[in-house]
Amino acid sequence: MYNVSASEESERMSLYKKTSAVTNIPWYYFAAIDQYERQIHDEIPEGRVTAIQPDPLFWRGVNEPSMFFPDGWGASGNDDAKAEMTNDEDILWSLGNYIKSYGTTKDDIRIALWNYYKRDLTVQTIMNTAQVFKKFQTVSLTDRDFPLPLEANYSYNNTWGDVRGFGGRRIHEGTDIFANYGVPVKSTTYGVVEMKGWNKYGGWRIGIRDIYNIYHYYAHLNGFKDGIKVGDVVKPGDVIGSVGATGYGPPGTSGKFPPHLHYGMYKDNGEHEWSFDPYPYLKKWEKLARKSQ
Template identity: 70%
Template sequence: MIIILFSIFPHTFAHAEEKTIYDKRMALFKKTEALSQIPWYYFAAIDNYERNKKQDSDDEKVISIEVPPELWYGLGNSSMIKDERLIVFFNGKGKDGDGDQKADPRNSEDILHTMANYLLEYGQTKDDIKIALWNYYKRDLSVQTIMNTAKVFKEFQDINLTDRDFPVSIAHNYSYRSTWGDRRGFGGLRIHEGTDIFANYGTPVKSTTYGVIEMMGWNLYGGWRIGIRDIYNIYHYYGHMNGYDDDIKVGQVVKPGDILGSVGSTGYGPPGTSGKFPPHLHYGMYKDNGKSEWSFDPYPYLRKWERIAKQKD
């Protein structure tokens, strides 16, 4: 009977399992918060960042934070024995979080307890945590991404944020095709780092994801544009907009479907330049792996999100 039910409703079982892994993670984050007095969403954001910077992440892994061996065991501790007393002797950071007398870098509770103790070395305030993260990652974008994700998790009090939306209103006329990688000539020969969605002036432009607005303003190529960093280490770029919604500002948390502004034809000149091409939204996506950031083709994702939006409509 179970086999028959699974064959009929495979997505139901997959969704239940997905909820279970989120529940396990949240329980660990809340436990670590209770022990350290550091808000749970910082641990959740660090874990989420680590999971999404990996090329082949294991979604079934409860905690994806990987503390470098030299930091966990201490420099010179080549034996990598998990005895916390030996780790302390070598000035390592590894801690026993579950009381089994071992500081195991593969144990979820040990990992979070170790990260909590590392953060506490710097303090418990938001600024303290930012300093701790910078010293850990030595990279501004990593710190910024984690802090943004923590802000989103705090806003929605949840880590299971998987909803998506199409970037223009499907109630309006629009058209698009795969244009990523096409040649562009303005400002010198370059490739097109996005998909153009053609629509009439004033067509609402929406957030496709959960994230934080990192950038707004004029760009020589993109005109009036908005940049949103999501919780999956991806930067979403909206270009050639006609204007912004009155409530939109840098640092704001957004969710799928939030109105950002409207379609326009701005760009290819000084601030205010418009009409050099038909009205459309340039939509770009950039992935960060913890070392570098690069553009990739958003077209397959747009097709998927379009289907999701139509199912909601």
């Protein structure tokens, strides 16, 4: 995650909105594409404020006709008449023209993104992030929250990587937070509900994809918040369910272990997704939540 100054953020928003005005593609899609690429590259190129790095094939095309990039899409987005693959305005203008060639509806944009990235998870992540930016009308969304109320009776230790026997020999991909049945479970982040339902091992569980290409997994729930559904945009502190002990059997199986929240985090780098230890983040968010009381 990059540290971004207020002035850089303002400059980025100006670029997104300028490109939106001339392409009719809503600004939050450009912001979401940029946000996605900020997570898959090690650093922003020098002299740039966006992180989008087009493939040379997209920019220049090929000698032989190509289904997606026949002649290349690189074009000048400012007044210098130069199509520079290192210029933010040129990149956004060229990408906007490419997307617009498919149309400007949500489905059109989804198809354009798939043909650009050719990866389902990438497209879903960008579309989710766009909906978050649309709802909150900003890209400055850095708040976080602890997943349980601080006044609840809870306890947790670093259990990531521990051996698990249920469901075959495997490691524990998360942190278990023990609490009483029915304690509210909250979203820790801004994001979109990507999955909701039953799993043989996880019981009633819900998954939220945030704007940093991270999937947050909440398992063994007693139940869900009324009305919450896949596609909902959530923010830190929104209640999504409650602590339970469900799982390890058909739907409704419960009580084979003490009630607790299994909280997992998975990072996507544009090629692979993997589990990482959520414990340090939970400790940080817990501390921040106590300071804000």
